[in-house]
Each structure stands twice: as C-alpha cells, then as structure tokens.
Amino acid sequence: xxxxxxxxxxxxxxxxxxxxxxxxxxxxxxxxxxxxxxxxxxxxxxxxxxxxxxxxxxxxxxxxxxxxxxxxxxxxxxxxxxxxxxxxxxxxxxxxxxxxxxxxxxxxxxxxxxxxxxxxxxxxxxxxxxxxxxxxxxxxxxxxxxxxxxxxxxxxxxxxxxxxxxxxxxxxxxxxxxxxxxxxxxxxxxxxxxxxxxxxxxxxxxxxxxxxxxxxxxxxxxxxxxxxxxxxxxxxxxxxxxxxxxxxxxxxxxxxxxxxxxxxxxxxxxxxxxxxxxxxxxxxxxxxxxxxxxxxxxxxxxxxxxxxxxxxxxxxxxxxxxxxxxxxxxxxxxxxxxxxxxxxxxxxxxxxxxxxxxxxxxxxxxxxxxxxxxxxxxxxxxxxxxxxxxxxxxxxxxxxxxxxxxxxxxxxxxxxxxxxxxxxxxxxxxxxxxxxxxxxxxxxxxxxxxxxxxxxxxxxxxxxxxxxxxxxxxxxxxxxxxxxxxxxxxxxxxxxxxxxxxxxxxxxxxxxxxxxxxxxxxxxxxxxxxxxxxxxxxxxxxx
Numbered sequence: 001x002x003x004x005x006x007x008x009x010x011x012x013x014x015x016x017x018x019x020x021x022x023x024x025x026x027x028x029x030x031x032x033x034x035x036x037x038x039x040x041x042x043x044x045x046x047x048x049x050x051x052x053x054x055x056x057x058x059x060x061x062x063x064x065x066x067x068x069x070x071x072x073x074x075x076x077x078x079x080x081x082x083x084x085x086x087x088x089x090x091x092x093x094x095x096x097x098x099x100x101x102x103x104x105x106x107x108x109x110x111x112x113x114x115x116x117x118x119x120x121x122x123x124x125x126x127x128x129x130x131x132x133x134x135x136x137x138x139x140x141x142x143x144x145x146x147x148x149x150x151x152x153x154x155x156x157x158x159x160x161x162x163x164x165x166x167x168x169x170x171x172x173x174x175x176x177x178x179x180x181x182x183x184x185x186x187x188x189x190x191x192x193x194x195x196x197x198x199x200x201x202x203x204x205x206x207x208x209x210x211x212x213x214x215x216x217x218x219x220x221x222x223x224x225x226x227x228x229x230x231x232x233x234x235x236x237x238x239x240x241x242x243x244x245x246x247x248x249x250x251x252x253x254x255x256x257x258x259x260x261x262x263x264x265x266x267x268x269x270x271x272x273x274x275x276x277x278x279x280x281x282x283x284x285x286x287x288x289x290x291x292x293x294x295x296x297x298x299x300x301x302x303x304x305x306x307x308x309x310x311x312x313x314x315x316x317x318x319x320x321x322x323x324x325x326x327x328x329x330x331x332x333x334x335x336x337x338x339x340x341x342x343x344x345x346x347x348x349x350x351x352x353x354x355x356x357x358x359x360x361x362x363x364x365x366x367x368x369x370x371x372x373x374x375x376x377x378x379x380x381x382x383x384x385x386x387x388x389x390x391x392x393x394x395x396x397x398x399x400x401x402x403x404x405x406x407x408x409x410x411x412x413x414x415x416x417x418x419x420x421x422x423x424x425x426x427x428x429x430x431x432x433x434x435x436x437x438x439x440x441x442x443x444x445x446x447x448x449x450x451x452x453x454x455x456x457x458x459x460x461x462x463x464x465x466x467x468x469x470x471x472x473x474x475x476x477x478x479x480x481x482x483x484x485x486x487x488x489x490x491x492x493x494x495x496x497x498x499x500x501x502x503x504x505x506x507x508x509x510x511x512x513x514x515x516x517x518x519x520x521x522x523x524x525x526x527x528x529x530x531x532x533x534x535x536x537x538x539x540x541x542x543x
Contacts, residue, residue, distance in 0.1 A: 053155040057095030058383045065097040066381055069112055070127035070369070071441040072102040075434035084437030085402045090394060096384050099123075105131070105441065116145060122372040124381045127442065128183060131367045134173075134478045135487065141182040142481050146370035147378060148180040156379055157386035160184070172541075173365055176478045184389055186366035189446030193359040193466040194259075196249060196349070197329065198318040201342040202229035212350045214253050214286055221295040224317040230338075232314075240290060241297040241319040243307060247287045247506065249320040252357025253349035254282045257471055259320075259360060263534050269542065271535045273527050275498055281515045284505045291506055300503065312336045323466070324451075326459050328428045335426075345463040361470040366444065389443040399450045401438040416454060429454060477541040483533045490526040498522065 058064075072079050080087065080100040091097055101123050103111055109129045115122055116129070128136050128146070140146045153160050164171040174181050198210060203220070206227055211217040221239035223229075230237055242249075251260035256279050265271045274280055290296040302310065310316055311332050326343055333341035348357035369389075371381050387394045400407035400414045407414045416429075423432040433439040455461050479487065501518050504510035510518075 054158055054383055054386065056093055056387070058380055058387070059095045061092075061095045062097060063095070064377055064380055065099055066125060066377060066384060067099045067101050067123035068125045068442070069101045069108075069115075069123035070125075070443075071105040071108055071131070071367075072100075073434055073437070074439075074441050075431050076104070078435045078437065080437065080440075080442075084435075085405075086397045086437030086440075089397050089402065090388055093393065094384055094387055096380060098384075102442075116140070120374075122374060124371065124375040124377055125385065126370060126372060128368045128370050134183075134185070134365065134368055134476055135484050137183050137368050137370070137478050138176045138178075139481050139484055140370065141176060141180070144373050146182050147373045147375075148182055149184070149371065149382065150181050152371070152378060152382040153181065156382040157390075159386050159391045160389075163390050170364065173477060174368075177480050183368035183370045184385060184443075185368045186442075186444035187364070187446060188362045188366050188444060189448055189451055190362045190364060190472075191448055191467045191470065192323050192362070192451060192464075193345075193470060194249075194320060194322045194362075195345040195347070195359055195463070195466050196318060196320045197326065197343050198346055199224075199229070199316075199342070200344040201340050202317060204342075205229050205231075210344075210346055212347065213352050213354065214250070214349070215352065217250075217349065218290070218293070218295070221290065221317065222293065225294055229317070230314045236315050237317055238297045238310070238315050239295045239317040241302065241307065241310065241316050242300055243302050243319070243321070244300065246300070246320050247283070247502070250286060250349050251279075251283055252359075253351050254279045254286070255351065256280070256283070257360050258348040258357055261360065261473065263531070265538055269538065271531055271538055273522075273531055276519045276522055276527070281512065284502065284515070285512045287506045288508060288512060292508060296506075298507075300506070308332055314338050314341075323463060324430070324455060324460050326463070327455075328430075330459075331428060344459070345466060347466065358469050358471045359466060361472050363473055363476065365476070369443065385443070390445060395445055395447065398438055398440055398443075398445070399447060401433050401436040406433060406436060406438065420454075477537055479533070479537060483537065486529055486533050490530050494522055494525050494527060494530075497525065 072081075073084075078084055080102050087098060087100075102108075108127065109131055112126065112129050122145070126146075128140060130136050137146075141148070153164075170187070171181070174183060174185060176182055198220075200210075202224060203210060206223050206229055208220055208223060209216075211220040224237050224239040225235070228235065228237070245259060248256075248260035249258045252258035256274060256277075257264070260274055260280065260283070262273060262275060263271055264274050287296070291298075299306075307319075308328075311329055312335070314333060314336060323345060326345060329343045330341050333343075348359045350356055369385070371378050371385075375381055388398075396414060400416065401420075403409065403414075405417065406420050407416055409415075420429045420432050423429070425432070425435075427435060430439055452461065452464070501510060505512055505515070505518075
C-alpha cells in the first residue's frame with residue numbers, strides 16, 4: 001500500500017463522504033476478587049488467564065448498570081434499546097448491564113450538547129461531540145467534563161494497553177497536547193475502498209469498455225442516456241448519481257484525490273485548502289459539463305434509503321459508494337426483477353493524459369468516546385470498554401453475532417452461517433448482523449480478516465485489488481483548545497458557503513468564470529487563519 005503525503009483530517013475536514021469491527025489479548029479473567037470500587041466484585045475461575053485489576057465477570061450480574069450515550073444502530077429496525085442478542089452476550093460475560101441512551105446519528109450531537117450544557121445527567125460512557133471528529137476532546141477535558149484515562153487504562157484495561165503497544169500510531173492520535181489520553185475512538189477498516197460502481201450489463205449491451213479518463217466517462221454516460229440500456233423503451237436512465245460529496249470522486253482525474261480532501265499537504269509539507277485550487281476549478285467545470293449534458297442526477301443529496309429506492313427502478317448507471325455495497329445493489333436490482341443485473345467496481349478516474357489515480361483510504365479514527373468526570377463507576381466503565389471495544393472475545397460478538405445463529409466455530413475459527421448470506425428475512429448480510437446487534441455503530445473496531453471472510457467468494461473479494469494502492473491520509477492529532485476555537489469560529493460559515501457555491505457552479509447558477517470571486521470570498525472569511533492552524537497541527541504531529 002502506498003504511503004504518501006495525504007489529507008490532513010482535522011476538525012475542519014468534511015465527514016467521510018460515504019460512511020457507514022482484531023487486536024488484543026482477549027478478554028482474560030482472574031481467579032479471585034478484582035476488588036473494583038463501585039460494585040460487588042466477581043470471583044470465579046477463568047480459562048483465559050489472569051490480568052491484574054481486570055476479571056470477568058467485571059461485577060456480579062446486575063449489580064451495576066452503566067449508561068452509554070451514542071449513535072443508535074445503522075439498522076433502525078433493531079435499536080440497541082431493544083436488548084439485542086449480541087449485547088445480551090456481552091452482558092453475560094461482563095456482568096454489567098448497559099442502559100443505552102442512544103438516538104439516530106443525525107440527532108445525537110444536539111441531544112448530547114444540551115446535556116453537556118446542563119452539566120448533569122451525563123452517561124457513564126459517552127460518544128463525544130462533535131461526533132466523527134476529535135475536535136471536542138481536549139475542550140471537554142479542559143472543561144473537566146471528561147476525565148483522563150491513562151491511569152484507568154494502566155490498571156483496568158490490559159487489552160487496550162496491548163493494542164497501544166501494537167499500534168503506537170493510534171495511541172499517538174489519541175494523546176492530547178498535554179500528553180494525556182482522554183478518549184478512545186472508533187477504528188474503521190481503512191483498507192476498504194469506496195470506488196465508482198457501474199452497470200457492467202449496460203456496458204456489455206452497448207458494446208462499451210469501462211470509462212477511465214474524463215472524455216471516456218462522458219462517452220459512456222452519454223450512451224447510457226441516449227441508448228436505452230435498461231431496455232424499457234424510455235429515455236429514463238440517470239447515467240450518474242452522486243450522493244453528497246460524490247463529485248469529488250473525479251478528483252483523481254484532475255491531479256487531486258478520490259475523493260478530494262479539504263486540506264492536503266504537498267511533498268514539501270505545505271498544507272493548502274484544496275477547494276480554492278485551480279485543479280478544483282477544473283473539477284467543478286467538468287462536473288458542470290456532465291450536468292449541462294443531462295448526464296448527472298439533479299438531486300445531489302440523496303440519503304441511503306432514497307438512493308436504494310432509485311436503484312430499484314433500474315435507472316442508475318454509475319455512482320461511487322463503499323465497496324461492499326456491490327452485493328446490496330445487485331440484490332436490490334434482482335429483487336426488482338432485473339435478473340441480469342451486474343454491478344462492478346472501477347479503478348479511480350485517470351487524467352486526460354492517462355495518469356493513474358488513487359482512491360483515498362478511510363481516516364484511522366471516527367467518533368471518540370470518553371468517561372465523564374461525574375461518572376460514579378469509572379473503573380467499571382473502563383473495564384467494560386476494554387472488553388466491548390478492543391478484546392478479541394468482545395469483537396467476536398460484534399463481528400459475528402450469536403453463535404449457532406450467525407456463526408459457528410470451525411477448525412480455523414468463527415465462520416458465518418448461511419443465515420447471514422441467505423437470510424430468511426431477505427436481509428442483506430450487514431442488516432442481518434445488525435438485527436442481532438453486531439456490526440455496531442458504536443465502539444467500532446473493524447477487522448480486515450473479518451471483512452475478507454464475510455465476502456469470500458463474492459464480487460467484493462474480486463475487487464479488493466482496488467485497496468492495494470490507496471492514498472493514506474495523514475492522521476488527525478487532537479487540536480489545542482485555541483486551535484479548535486479558530487476552527488469552530490471560521491469553518492462552519494466557510495463550509496456552508498463552499499457547499500452552496502459548489503451546487504451553484506455545478507448546476508450553472510453561477511458561471512465558472514466567477515471562481516476567482518469565490519476564492520476571494522473564502523479568503524475574506526478567514527481561511528488563511530485555518531490553514532495556519534492545520535499547518536501547525538501537521539508540523540507538530542510530524543516531529
């Protein structure tokens with residue numbers, strides 16, 4: 001995998017465009033009382049060994065209930081508040097009951113910020129706001145909302161300690177400017193690309209090759225528009241559907257990344273805000289050309305359900321999204337009666353001269369989690385996090401679900417059952433696992449081995465070669481409080497303005513000739529001050 005000077009993801013970066021679990025020594029137990037404060041300590045024998053200050057069950061069944069604030073499941077029909085089987089298993093192992101104070105992801109920040117402002121009634125474990133970023137970690141620590149975790153990890157979290165030894169890069173990312181650790185974080189699987197998808201069956205019908213350069217994309221999309229590849233006698237095809245930020249997946253054709261990152265460091269280490277660059281202007285001009293020729297969907301903010309509904313009508317020719325959606329898209333189409341549907345993944349767009357492009361790797365961390373200073377059970381919370389977030393056994397349940405239903409233990413370890421691949425409720429594999437509480441939205445620790453096993457023998461495996469040449473983003477260190485203040489004061493208005501102008505440029509409501517005025521406006525809004533902050537973060541982390 002290539003390691004290049006990459007996108008420096010900070011609080012000002014856009015959230016992963018299309019988003020949404022090892023390591024460790026297993027969840028060991030010891031043979032005597034662990035003596036944890038805050039609950040009745042458990043005792044008993046163990047087959048997993050002894051770890052000082054940490055044993056399973058953590059407390060006797062039901063003697064302690066922890067509250068956990070975070071995102072609810074990505075599968076709305078199975079809320080974590082429904083006592084799902086995976087979390088029942090984790091409760092049996094730890095003895096700790098969890099009161100899930102969860103809401104849909106798009107509602108969580110507002111809910112938790114209200115609770116933080118009130119200064120009371122915070123959960124024992126909380127997903128930190130703003131989510132999807134580390135921007136709030138140090139500020140909440142300085143405000144004494146969350147406690148340092150270093151001593152708790154040292155005494156009560158042996159699997160986290162071992163993980164940090166194996167992954168010092170992650171430990172560095174979680175270390176605040178004062179040298180302390182205040183949070184743990186979701187660990188997404190970085191090595192899975194989010195490529196362009198295209199209907200291979202449409203290409204075959206029209207005798208076309210997969211597009212690569214901008215001109216080839218125009219040729220193929222025009223054919224999709226004019227030549228009725230869905231064979232219904234109507235000119236109803238939507239050649240290209242771009243969900244939020246999807247236009248930036250053409251960035252690799254114009255000397256940037258796929259997708260384009262807001263901030264980027266060149267080979268000399270100089271950081272720039274890419275949305276003001278001449279290359280970005282070329283990208284906007286190309287995307288506008290697609291729109292002007294009727295090749296681009298007129299709706300650029302389709303959510304997943306809206307997008308899936310559109311796919312089911314057999315009109316979508318191409319779109320970028322996560323690789324594992326390949327199977328879901330074909331399943332949707334075949335359920336709609338398109339028996340010969342064949343969706344494939346493409347390499348990143350090339351430049352007009354044929355220079356190859358690269359897809360971006362996911363950022364190493366997503367949302368962060370902390371233990372509030374006012375938590376009555378910090379030691380128990382730390383032990384539970386150790387088990388549920390990072391231990392092998394905890395991740396066995398999160399990855400595979402319930403033994404005997406969604407997985408069995410084979411000679412080489414856990415194996416998914418047919419219940420996952422051919423779910424009797426007609427759920428795709430991810431939804432089937434999430435109906436049990438697996439593949440969670442909280443305390444994520446993704447595994448490449450698990451991903452490969454889940455999709456072994458499928459088209460997803462066929463296109464995993466796209467992961468061999470991903471661009472690696474620069475990690476995002478936790479910002480100083482004053483850095484967060486600069487970012488938070490300036491970037492919300494800039495992000496809003498940039499988003500509005502991008503839509504105007506693409507839809508022709510603003511001529512691309514006015515790009516220089518756009519640049520001047522963003523500069524007048526203070527982007528140079530933000531670039532200085534990002535540069536300082538980059539320099540500090542690179543030492």
